[in-house]
């Protein structure tokens with residue numbers, strides 16, 4: 001059954017069938033060949049229940065927020081302002097990608113939304129200034145993944161929901177690792193550009209006057225951040241509601257920039273629906289596949305596998321990390337979490353690990369899944385913001401950042417305090 | 427013979443302590459040649475309300491989930507779990523037994539399923555992050571309730587029902603988005619709700635959340651009479667009975683663990699303030715039930731179900747819907 | 749294997765296929781705008797509830813409504829993403845193929861989309877039929893009759909199935925006419941440019957540019 005799934009997945013994906021559709025087709029195949037039960041009779045119910053979700057609505061909300069910021073030029077100005085601060089480094093604007101992604105991560109709960117926002121703004125700069133497209137787009141795809149590590153985060157909400165873990169604690173725990181990861185991305189970029197300077201494009205130096213003058217362009221995004229995160233911490237809104245608050249503020253900012261118009265609204269809504277539907281077909285397909293796999297007993301096999309290993313705590317943890325890396329190649333991130341959490345988290349708890357800490361480790365692995373092919377939504381989002389070029393450019397460009405994430409995972413395991421420090425003192 | 431079984435919440439004691447050993451060990455041992463595959467609705471990623479719909483279609487053979495999740499398809503089922511009618515497990519069991527003929531008919535007609543038994547979750551009590559001294563104090567408070575009848579009861583008591591999805595409840599309690607929330611004492615303990623709330627009102631405002639164990643009717647009819655007998659006896663003796671026995675003890679233990687009043691054998695005890703039910707509370711609730719909540723329900727389900735409820739559950743609880 | 753049709757021939761022959769795709773694209777833009785409007789409404793209701801709760805007058809039921817809005821907006825958005833050619837496809841192999849085999853892949857892709865969409869539409873009807881039969885109402889204080897959100901959700905999938913079927917026919921005809929450009933317009937992959945600019949008959953030179961990029965990139 002596992003072979004059927006793996007080979008089927010690779011084969012159908014290689015045929016260039018839509019990823020979401022491949023997940024449905026595999027489900028049908030598993031039902032026909034491996035289950036004595038008419039599982040497909042449950043298909044309609046699974047599709048309805050998985051999309052009838054007040055938690056998932058945060059996705060279109062955050063995407064809309066990003067669309068409004070891009071279309072009111074706020075995103076572009078934020079990017080330019082950050083550029084004056086970071087582009088003296090080897091790697092130049094590539095750092096601005098990571099820095100901008102980090103900033104947006106603090107207002108957006110979705111990695112895809114973060115990557116989409118930054119890519120739309122940044123990719124034209126790469127072409128204008130003659131950067132290496134691979135490293136440049138890889139940095140955006142990787143930087144975008146910070147969206148689910150730095151709070152707010154849709155995935156942390158889902159984790160908290162499924163494991164009954166405090167969501168405010170999870171949000172606090174994600175902050176420090178998220179910032180460290182951003183720094184690590186920048187360090188990797190510097191390293192690469194010191195070895196191969198031609199990849200980093202021209203470095204630009206800004207005067208302190210220019211730097212200070214640019215600060216005013218950071219005000220709107222800073223205000224947005226304060227309101228969204230503040231509304232959660234002040235008890236005015238739940239994290240999902242905060243996404244709606246963010247949309248409201250984004251429209252307010254757009255209005256203040258005199259960027260609001262019917263055509264702008266039209267484009268923003270179309271972009272939102274386009275991205276949402278693209279993501280949701282994969283998400284729904286992944287729910288269906290998970291339903292069929294579970295009903296056909298694959299989860300039982302996974303549980304037995306893990307329980308049968310009889311490893312010590314650390315060995316078990318490393319096996320689990322390995323499983324996430326491998327599954328992360330093929331399975332969409334939210335479904336990867338939903339499908340595995342009920343199996344893995346009880347084991348993790350039994351081993352004596354902290355649930356909040358493991359949530360952060362899992363988010364890190366899930367971030368990695370976002371930029372590993374073949375199923376890596378961020379790669380696609382960034383690719384779709386380019387005009388032409390090969391998809392493999394983005395894929396190759398993301399590899400150094402995948403390695404950086406592996407280093408970060410090692411650090412999290414060796415020093416759990418990276419995640420647990422803030423929740424314990426605040 | 428193979429049996430595909432979908433259990434209730436994978437993380438809760440009912441599944442871990444009773445469903446899992448029964449379906450995967452005791453029943454196969456008793457039935458001889460029986461291959462059981464067990465999963466839960468949360469692991470399958472399907473909603474609680476989907477379980478019995480799918481069961482009726484034969485997507486799996488046995489489904490177990492909270493009756494309250496299925497009331498979307500059949501409001502008559504709400505009569506199985508009327509809040510605040512039972513103070514202890516014995517009383518709750520008496521009411522469930524009284525309701526069994528109704529439940530059997532509902533499952534046969536609506537879900538094409540044979541009811542094998544009804545097991546309890548511990549009662550759904552009230553966690554507040556605000557100073558309360560009695561039920562009376564819920565008036566004007568923002569309270570998160572799951573389930574329609576509990577929400578209506580809160581409404582009748584003058585509280586403000588707030589909609590917050592389950593996963594966001596701890597954050598909402600902590601930040602004051604809601605003042606109080608209703609859940610099982612045990613789940614509240616293991617999910618760390620004591621971290622974000624101060625007062626515990628240990629009355630079953632959310633009812634007892636009975637879990638219905640049912641088998642697809644076609645599957646049931648296809649079993650040999652001997653196997654039917656084995657399954658039914660097993661469910662009665664090895665699944666339902668021990669779950670009921672544990673229910674009452676569980677509430678006392680959970681309250682002790684949450685408030686520090688007494689022995690907590692499962693972990694650290696915490697220091698929530700235990701709010702003793704006040705003298706008038708029961709009378710207040712009964713008045714709200716008979717005055718508003720139950721007549722409203724009666725209107726939704728019609729005269730026939732009202733009469734049947736009056737004769738069974740109503741008689742056992744000493745209540746009549748006019 | 750089909751040979752790629754000569755581009756000039758395709759360009760000088762404005763096939764009805766192109767018009768069908770354009771029309772469908774226009775309709776789906778309208779559909780997507782309605783779905784977007786529904787999202788905006790949900791934002792507004794949520795914001796209202798956040799404020800009203802502070803003032804002691806919560807609507808109740810906003811997350812129930814959000815869930816319905818999500819299901820409905822997603823279902824109707826699927827066909828927009830379809831005509832915009834943005835449903836994620838892995839083009840590692842496809843990008844290395846010539847126009848002919850690529851057209852066959854596109855045809856297979858749209859056929860499987862149509863098949864899956866129909867399967868969901870058929871099975872989705874079962875959900876709605878049960879809801880009608882039980883007169884199901886949400887287990888919430890709102891007691892929403894579930895057929896209302898579910899019929900809006902189900903018709904979205906039905907429309908997705910219909911859109912994909914129409915595009916399948918267009919792609920089939922185009923393959924039969926050995927017109928890979930037309931296949932790509934109906935069922936290809938959005939190459940990253942605004943889809944509105946995508947050529948339907950190969951007369952737009954932007955497409956040629958990106959093709960050239962691809963060629964030099966490998």
Ligand code: NA
Nearest residue numbers: 105108147152
């Ligand atoms: Na974030």
Ligand code: NA
Nearest residue numbers: 328369372375
């Ligand atoms: Na991946």
